[in-house]
Amino acid sequence: xxxxxxxxxxxxxxxxxxxxxxxxxxxxxxxxxxxxxxxxxxxxxxxxxxxxxxxxxxxxxxxxxxxxxxxxxxxxxxxxxxxxxxxxxxxxxxxxxxxxxxxxxxxxxxxxxxxxxxxxxxxxxxxxxxxxxxxxxxxxxxxxxxxxxxxxxxxxxxxxxxxxxxxxxxxxxxxxxxxxxxxxxxxxxxxxxxxxxxxxxxxxxxxxxxxxxxxxxxxxxxxxxxxxxxxxxxxxxxxxxxxxxxxxxxxxxxxxxxxxxxxxxxxxxxxxxxxxxxxxxxxxxxxxxxxxxxxxxxxxxxxxxxxxxxxxxxxxxxxxxxxxxxxxxxxxxxxxxxxxxxxxxxxxxxxxxxxxxxxxxxxxxxxxxxxxxxxxxxxxxxxxxxxxxxxxxxxxxxxxxxxxxxxxxxxxxxxxxxxxxxxxxxxxxxxxxxxxxxxxxxxxxxxxxxxxxxxxxxxxxxxxxxxxxxxxxxxxxxxxxxxxxxxxxxxxxxxxxxxxxxxxxxxxxxxxxxxxxxxxxxxxxxxxxxxxxxxxxxxxxxxxxxxxxxxxxxxxxxxxxxxxxxxxxxxxxxxxxxxxxxxxxxxxxxxxxxxxxxxxxxxxxxxxxxxxxxxxxxxxxxxxxxxxxxxxxxxxxxxxxxxxxxxxxx
Numbered sequence: 001x002x003x004x005x006x007x008x009x010x011x012x013x014x015x016x017x018x019x020x021x022x023x024x025x026x027x028x029x030x031x032x033x034x035x036x037x038x039x040x041x042x043x044x045x046x047x048x049x050x051x052x053x054x055x056x057x058x059x060x061x062x063x064x065x066x067x068x069x070x071x072x073x074x075x076x077x078x079x080x081x082x083x084x085x086x087x088x089x090x091x092x093x094x095x096x097x098x099x100x101x102x103x104x105x106x107x108x109x110x111x112x113x114x115x116x117x118x119x120x121x122x123x124x125x126x127x128x129x130x131x132x133x134x135x136x137x138x139x140x141x142x143x144x145x146x147x148x149x150x151x152x153x154x155x156x157x158x159x160x161x162x163x164x165x166x167x168x169x170x171x172x173x174x175x176x177x178x179x180x181x182x183x184x185x186x187x188x189x190x191x192x193x194x195x196x197x198x199x200x201x202x203x204x205x206x207x208x209x210x211x212x213x214x215x216x217x218x219x220x221x222x223x224x225x226x227x228x229x230x231x232x233x234x235x236x237x238x239x240x241x242x243x244x245x246x247x248x249x250x251x252x253x254x255x256x257x258x259x260x261x262x263x264x265x266x267x268x269x270x271x272x273x274x275x276x277x278x279x280x281x282x283x284x285x286x287x288x289x290x291x292x293x294x295x296x297x298x299x300x301x302x303x304x305x306x307x308x309x310x311x312x313x314x315x316x317x318x319x320x321x322x323x324x325x326x327x328x329x330x331x332x333x334x335x336x337x338x339x340x341x342x343x344x345x346x347x348x349x350x351x352x353x354x355x356x357x358x359x360x361x362x363x364x365x366x367x368x369x370x371x372x373x374x375x376x377x378x379x380x381x382x383x384x385x386x387x388x389x390x391x392x393x394x395x396x397x398x399x400x401x402x403x404x405x406x407x408x409x410x411x412x413x414x415x416x417x418x419x420x421x422x423x424x425x426x427x428x429x430x431x432x433x434x435x436x437x438x439x440x441x442x443x444x445x446x447x448x449x450x451x452x453x454x455x456x457x458x459x460x461x462x463x464x465x466x467x468x469x470x471x472x473x474x475x476x477x478x479x480x481x482x483x484x485x486x487x488x489x490x491x492x493x494x495x496x497x498x499x500x501x502x503x504x505x506x507x508x509x510x511x512x513x514x515x516x517x518x519x520x521x522x523x524x525x526x527x528x529x530x531x532x533x534x535x536x537x538x539x540x541x542x543x544x545x546x547x548x549x550x551x552x553x554x555x556x557x558x559x560x561x562x563x564x565x566x567x568x569x570x571x572x573x574x575x576x577x578x579x580x581x582x583x584x585x586x587x588x589x590x591x592x593x594x595x596x597x598x599x600x601x602x603x604x605x606x607x608x609x610x611x612x613x614x615x616x617x618x619x620x621x622x623x624x625x626x627x628x629x630x631x632x633x634x635x636x637x638x639x640x641x642x643x644x645x646x647x648x649x650x
Contacts, residue, residue, distance in 0.1 A: 026218050028167065028274075034214035036165050042084035042207070047157050049080035050150045053126075057146035061139040067130075070142075074130050075196055078123055082203040086177035086211075087170075088156075091163050093505055099152040104128045104192060105596060106545050115543055121148050124192060131193030170215075171271040172279060172291070174208045178264045179296060179504035181205060186252055187490040195247050202241040209234035212267070215274065222273050230270060233263050248486045253477050256296070257465060265294040286313055288506040297465045297496050299457045302506065304377045308391045308452035315449050318429040323450025325425070325629050326443065330648040331415055332395075333405040335360055336641060339648035340398070340447070343370040346626035349557035350374055350454065355568025359403040362650045366403050367530060368566045371553045374625060377452040378497050380509040384550050384566045387536035392448030396440075409440035415641075416443070421633035456556065457496065459621035472618070479615030482608055488598065489580075489612070493555050498619065500552030511549040515585015515592035516565045520575070525588040528567050545594040548585075559617045573616065577609045 056073040059065035081101065089096050096102070098118075104125040109116035126145050129138045184190050185201045212234070216227035237259035244250050268291070271278065279291045286306040293301040305314055326332060330339040343357045344350040350373035352358075356365035368384050382388045388397060399405045399412065416422045416438050423438070429446060430437040461476070463469035484490040492512055494503050500510035511533050518528045533546040550566050564570045570579065581604045582588060584597040604612075628646065635641040 026221055028218060031214040031218060032165055032167060032170070035170050035211045038207075038211060038214075039084060039087050039165070040161055042080070043088075043157050043160055046077075046080040046084055047153050049077040050146070050153050053077045054146045054150045057139075057143040060135075061143045067135055070135070071130055071194070074126060075194060075199075078127065078191075078194075078196070078200060079203045081123060082200050083207045085180070085204055086173045086208050087165075088160060089180070090169060090173035090176060091160060093507075095156065099156070100149070101190070103189075106543070106594075108540060108543055113539075115539075117543060117545075121145055121152075123149070124190065127191055128193040131195075167274070167276045168271070168278065168282075170211055171267060171276065174212055175264055175267050175291075176504040177204060177208050178260055178267070182252075182256060182260050182296065183490070183495045183503040186250065186255070187484050188247065188488060189491040197247055198241055198245050198250060202238055205234065205238055205241070209238070212270070215270065219270055219273060226270065226273055230263075230266050233259060233266060237263060250485060251481060252484045253465075253480045257467070261295050261297075261465065264296055268292070268294055284313070295466050297457060297462045299462070301457065301496060302378050302455075304452040304455055307377045307379060308448055310392055310445055310448045310452060315453055316429070318425075319446050319449040320453045321450075322425050322429045323446035323448070323453075324627075325633070326447055327450055328629050328647045329632050330644050331632075331635075331641065332399070332407065332412055332443075333360060333648075334407045336644045337362065337649040338405060340395075341628075342648035342650055344373050345647075346622070346628065347560075349560040349622055350625075351561045353562065355563050358650055360406055364403070366401075369563070369568050371551075372557055372561050373451055374454045374456050374557055374622065375497055375499070375554050377455065378499070378501050378506070378554075379551075380501075380507065381551065383536075384553075385533045385536035386509065386511055386541070386551050387538055390448075391451060392444040394451075395444050395447050409443065412443060413438045413440070415635075418637055419633045419635045425633075454625050456621040456623065456625060458623060459556065459619045461615070461618040462621070464618075473614055475611045475614040476618045477615075478608075479611035479613065482604070482612050483615055487580075487602055487604055487608070487612055489555075492552050492597075497554050498556055499554035509551065511546070511551050512596045513545070513547070513549045513592060513594055514580075514597040515548065515588070515590050515595050516550070516567060517569060517579075517585060517588060517590065518567070519569060522588060525585070525590050527585055527590050527592060528565075528569070530566065532566075547594070548592060549596075555616055556619045557622065559620050560622070573613045574609065577604070577612060581609065 053073055056065055056070050060067070060070045085101075088100075099122060101123045102120055102125075104120045106120060107118045109118050122145070126142060126149070129135060129142050129145070132138065135142065181201045181204055185204065186197050188195050188197050191197050191200065212230060216231070219226040219230075237255075240255060240259060279287055286303050288306045289302050290298075290300055295301070305312070308315075310319075327340040327344075330336050330342070332339065338360050343352045345352055350370075352370045354365070354369055356368060357370045358364070359366050371384065376382070377391055380389065382391060382394050383397070388394055396409075399407055399409060416426070417436075426433075426437040426442060427435070430442045433439075433442060460469065460472070461480070464472040484495070492510065493499060494501060500512070502508040502510060516528045518526045527548065531547055533541050533549040533551075534543070558564075558573065562571055562573075564573070564576045570576045579588075580597070581602045583600055583602070584595060585592040586595050587601065632644065632646055
C-alpha cells in the first residue's frame with residue numbers, strides 16, 4: 001500500500017512554525033472534500049457495475065444473455081473504473097495491476113523462494129476474452145474472472161473509502177493519468193480485446209477534469225484567469241476525443257501536442273500556483289521521474305540517478321569522466337585488446353554493428369549482439385535477459401566472462417594502480433575511499449556513472465513535440481500515429497523511452513516473447529535456440545512463460561543500431577517490420593508457446609510500414625555523447641601496455 005505518513009508532519013511543522021498555508025482566504029478543505037466525495041461515489045458506482053457484470057457473465061455462461069449484451073455491460077464496467085482510475089492507481093498501483101486491471105499475462109508471486117505463477121485477472125483479461133475469438137468457449141473462465149473481480153472489490157472498496165487524500169495527491173494523480181491516457185490508453189494497451197480506447201480516454205479525462213475543477217476558485221484567487229486555461233484545455237481535449245472515435249485514424253501526435261502536453265504543463269503550474277508541495281520536496285531520495293518536467297518528452301523527464309543507483313542525488317563529473325576513460329581502455333581485459341568500446345561503438349549509438357559480438361580472441365562470437373547504451377540506464381534490469389538488476393554491476397558479468405574481459409577485479413585493480421595517472425584520477429573521483437581507492441566498487445561505479453550519463457531525448461521528434469521545432473516530416477507524423485495506434489508498437493515500446501519501461505510510474509521493465517527466428521528462411525522457419533530470460537541464471541525467472549523472452553530495448557537511435565534482434569537476424573528495419581506485420585514467430589509458422597506478440601497479421605500496407613520507419617528514423621540523437629578520450633593513461637613500469645589501442649583492437 002502507498003505510504004502517506006511522511007507528508008502529514010510537513011504540513012504540521014509548516015503550520016506551527018509560520019502559520020503557512022498553501023491557499024489564501026478560501027477554505028482548501030472544501031476542494032479536498034469535493035474530490036474525496038467524487039472518489040467515494042465513483043468507487044460505489046464501480047462496485048455496483050461489478051455486480052451487474054457478475055450477473056451478466058453468469059447469464060452468458062447459461063446462454064441466457066447475448067454476446068452483444070455482455071460486451072456492453074463489460075464496457076460499462078470499464079468506464080466506471082475509468083472514472084476512478086487516476087486516484088485508485090495513485091493510491092495502490094500494485095493492487096490495481098494484481099486484481100483490477102493488469103495485463104492479460106501470467107506473472108510470478110514476488111518475494112518468495114520458489115516459482116509460483118500468478119494467473120492474470122481483472123478487466124483487461126475479461127476484455128481480451130469477451131472480445132476474443134471464442135467468448136462462448138471461454139464463458140466459464142469469463143464468469144470466474146468476473147466473480148473474482150467482484151470479490152476483490154468488496155475488500156478494496158472498504159479500504160479505499162478510508163484512504164486519506166491530500167492536495168498534492170490529487171494533482172500528482174491527475175498528471176499521471178494524462179501520461180497513462182497517452183501511453184497506455186490511446187495505444188490500446190489497456191483494451192486488448194475491445195480497443196475501446198478513445199471512449200475510455202474521454203471518461204478518464206473527464207474524471208480528472210471534474211476533480212481539478214474543485215480547485216478553480218482557489219486558483220483564481222491566487223491568479224485571476226488561471227482556471228480558464230485549464231478548463232479550456234480539458235473541454236477541448238474531451239471534445240476532440242468525442243469527435244474523433246476511429247482508433248486507427250486517431251491523430252495522436254496532434255492530440256499530444258495540442259492537448260495532453262499543455263495539460264501536463266498547466267496542471268504542474270496550477271500545483272505550484274497553489275503552493276502545494278511537490279514529490280521532490282518531500283524526499284531526499286532520487287525519484288524515477290522529475291515532477292518538474294512540463295512535457296512528457298522533456299529532456300529531463302526521467303532521472304538517470306534513480307535508475308543508475310550509483311549513489312547520491314546526481315551524477316558526479318569526475319566519476320563520469322573517469323568512467324569514460326575506463327570505457328575506452330582495453331587495460332580492463334586480459335589480452336589488453338578488448339575494451340567496453342569494442343562492442344559499444346559511439347558512432348553506432350554504442351552498438352557494434354554485428355549479428356553477434358566478437359569474443360575476446362577476435363575470431364569467435366558470443367551468444368548475442370550489443371544493444372545500445374544510450375538511454376539504457378532507464379531500466380529495471382540489464383542485458384537482453386534482464387539478469388542484472390544494477391547498472392554498475394554489468395561490468396562484473398563482462399569481467400568474469402572467459403569470452404570477454406576474462407580478468408578478475410583484483411588483477412584489474414592491480415593493473416590500474418600501476419599508472420600514476422589512474423591513481424590520481426581515482427583519488428580525485430573517490431576522495432572518501434582513502435589512499436587506495438581503486439577496487440571493484442570504484443571501477444564499477446565510475447563505469448556506471450558514465451553509462452548513466454549517456455542520455456538522449458533531443459531527437460527531431462522530441463524537439464517537434466516540445467514545440468522547439470516547427471517542421472516535421474509528414475510521413476513521420478503518419479508513422480507516429482500508426483506506431484502508437486494501429487500497428488500496436490507502442491503497447492510494448494512505451495513512450496517516452498520507446499522501450500519496455502512501463503508508464504506512468506516507470507517501475508517495471510517488460511520482456512516479450514516474439515519468436516525471433518534463427519535465420520531469414522521463411523520456407524522452413526526455426527526459432528532461435530537462445531532461451532533468453534528463462535536461462536539467465538536467476539531462479540526467479542525460471543517460469544515457463546519466460547522461455548524465448550527478451551528485454552524490450554529502446555527504439556531510440558534504431559536507425560544506427562542494425563542488425564536487429566538479439567541475434568542480428570535482420571539487417572534492415574524493413575525486414576523487422578515485415579516480421580512484426582506477419583505476426584512474429586507464430587505468424588511465420590513457428591510454434592511459440594506463450595508468445596506475447598499478437599500473432600495475427602497486422603495488415604499494414606507497404607506505405608504504412610514506410611511511414612513507421614520514417615518516424616523511427618526521427619528518434620536519432622547522439623549529440624554530445626560520442627566524445628572519446630584524447631589519449632590513454634601511461635603505465636610507467638609496463639611500457640608494453642602503453643602500446644594498447646584506444647577503444648580496443650576489435
